[in-house]
Amino acid sequence: MSAPVLLVRSDNVGDVLLAGPAVRAVAAHEREVVLLAGPRGRAGAELLPGVDRVVEWCVPWIDPEPGAVDPAQVRRFVELIGSIGPRAALVFTSFHQSALPLALLLRMAGVGWIGAISEDYPGSLLDLRHRVEGDPPESERALSLARAAGYAPPPGDDGGLAVRRPLPDVSGLVGEPGYVVLHPGATAPARQWPTEHCAAAVRALAAAGHRVVVTGAPQEKARTALVAGEDGLDLGGRTDLAGLGAVLDGADVVVAPNTGPAHLAAAVGTPVVSLFAPVVPAERWAPHGVPVELLGDQGAPCRGTRARDCPVPGHPCLSGVGPDEVLRAVERLRGAVRCES
Incomplete structure (x- = not known):
């Protein structure tokens, strides 16, 4: 060999x-x-x-x-x-x-x-x-x-993101497909939507008739519990990465900052409302290959700084995005055609 x-x-x-x-x-x-x-x-x-x-x-x-x-x-x-x-x-x-x-x-x-x-x-x-x-x-x-290097993609490969399938069965956690996932966390605090905005978005989505699932890593359980409140299903710390991929696969839309789960959503073909802090360029790092609604002030003073902690008081690039704006973006994307990974 x-x-x-x-x-x-x-x-x-x-x-x-x-x-x-x-x-x-x-x-x-x-x-x-x-x-x-x-x-x-x-x-x-x-x-x-x-x-x-x-x-x-x-x-x-x-x-x-x-x-x-x-x-x-x-x-x-x-x-x-x-x-x-x-x-x-x-x-x-x-x-x-x-x-x-x-x-x-x-x-x-x-x-x-x-x-x-x-x-x-x-x-x-x-x-x-x-x-x-x-x-x-x-x-x-x-x-x-x-x-x-001489490695052309194989015939029929569209160059999109993908994951190994089958993914785990998560119906025992989330029930049937057809919900909205809100993933509040990101490894860099500068990329996170304010927690109170996330919680308000869960309430707004639920009031509009959406079933809402909140996801996060084990170290984010306190935050996901706060965000989910009484209107969302809190899955903080309850899945590994493959399980998270399966949860995202069953969603109509995923709401997330610029973080790994946003790319995982793209890899399973789910549209993304991207709460994108411009500390890195969206043209390079926004979810790719799926329908995307990009929210956030891309001309904010933090643009291109690659900052992990927001260098601007008040975190204006994302704090200016309101829950109603996210709700409208979710409802626009619900009519988008899913991409099959």
């Missing part, structure tokens, strides 16, 4: 899901695909079609809260990659991340061919130094690297 190809996307769940079209393109041409993910993105990697094996390492120049660089851990990582023995690797990164430190470690592990997007001079670290013009959606940016 030929040696595997190693693909790398080492940050968060949403970033990993956005690499999915590129992963499928590589998998269509290779016998075995190994995906290297970080601890924050591994669950997303395990949902991607085309991935045969997932390996995990916390990359200290990518993770937002990295520990100290440990030479012993670095040596163990090089040994791990050497034991896998990939004949080639593609390193997927965002525009503000460098692929070159990892390329150096992959060279030390014996990987003979490496491709990545890189504005910096790579010397002998890269065999394919790919550049991207303009500001395409992140999934298309990653797919362009796969294409440049």
